[in-house]
Amino acid sequence: DTEVTQTPKHLVMGMTNKKSLKCEQHMGHRAMYWYKQKAKKPPELMFVYSYEKLSINESVPSRFSPECPNSSLLNLHLHALQPEDSALYLCASSQVFHEQFFGPGTRLTVL
Amino acid sequence: EDKVVQSPLSLVVHEGDTVTLNCSYEVTNFRSLLWYKQEKKAPTFLFMLTSSGIEKKSGRLSSILDKKELFSILNITATQTGDSAVYLCAVGMEYGNKLVFGAGTILRVKS
Numbered sequence: 115d116t117e118v119t120q121t122p123k124h125l126v127m128g129m130t131n132k133k134s135l136k137c138e139q140h141m142g143h144r145a146m147y148w149y150k151q152k153a154k155k156p157p158e159l160m161f162v163y164s165y166e167k168l169s170i171n172e173s174v175p176s177r178f179s180p181e182c183p184n185s186s187l188l189n190l191h192l193h194a195l196q197p198e199d200s201a202l203y204l205c206a207s208s209q210v211f212h213e214q215f216f217g218p219g220t221r222l223t224v225l
Numbered sequence: 226e227d228k229v230v231q232s233p234l235s236l237v238v239h240e241g242d243t244v245t246l247n248c249s250y251e252v253t254n255f256r257s258l259l260w261y262k263q264e265k266k267a268p269t270f271l272f273m274l275t276s277s278g279i280e281k282k283s284g285r286l287s288s289i290l291d292k293k294e295l296f297s298i299l300n301i302t303a304t305q306t307g308d309s310a311v312y313l314c315a316v317g318m319e320y321g322n323k324l325v326f327g328a329g330t331i332l333r334v335k336s
Contacts (some may be wrong), residue, residue, distance in 0.1 A: 145322045147322075155328070156313055156315075156326035156327065156328055156329055157268065157313075157326055158326075159323060159324065159325075162321060162322050162323065164321075164322060169321055169322070170321050170322070170323060204267055204268075208322065210322060211256060211257075211317065211322060212273070213259055213270050213273045214259075214270070214324060215270060216261075216267035216268050216269070216270075217267055218266045218267050219266055219267050
């Protein structure tokens with residue numbers, strides 16, 4: 115299996131909702147990442163997990179809460195989001211210090 | 226502050242043309258330089274470069290890194306309409322598995 119999968123593909127939520135984004139890889143990668151990408155902009159790093167431990171948090175607001183239950187899974191829990199949080203959320207994985215492989219993304223709309 | 230600058234921001238060429246995309250960087254802890262192609266969805270990995278002067282090739286695409294002058298180029302020969310995409314350059318940092326992306330070059334190949 116050589117891909118990163120993400121669910122759901124699309125998500126529409128209100129500002130009071132709680133939802134979760136999921137990411138899975140079976141390539142044996144030990145680093146996993148969450149990125150946020152706005153239209154016509156490059157991906158912006160949010161979080162990095164190395165060996166299931168959070169190693170980088172790029173000063174992301176607490177309404178975004180990452181979780182890495184095991185080496186294959188990465189979740190992003192969303193709560194009380196704002197309309198400006200609407201974006202494409204990309205998950206990626208890699209061997210440590212190697213090229214990152216991206217999933218197809220979740221298109222999030224916050225109403 | 227770590228910085229990755231790509232040029233041009235966009236270009237339009239005709240099928241069969243050769244294009245050169247540029248990426249320069251100023252970062253504190255350089256480890257690698259990566260090129261990605263992004264169409265409608267997630268970035269797809271093209272190359273990772275760590276050593277100066279060693280060209281990497283994949284079909285019509287090639288790339289080289291100059292660590293003294295702090296830049297890389299991505300060449301695409303005999304362009305096709307399927308090459309139309311955003312090409313992203315990213316620098317991998319020495320610590321933390323972090324990638325810093327440039328703004329991207331939008332390439333449009335006309336038939």
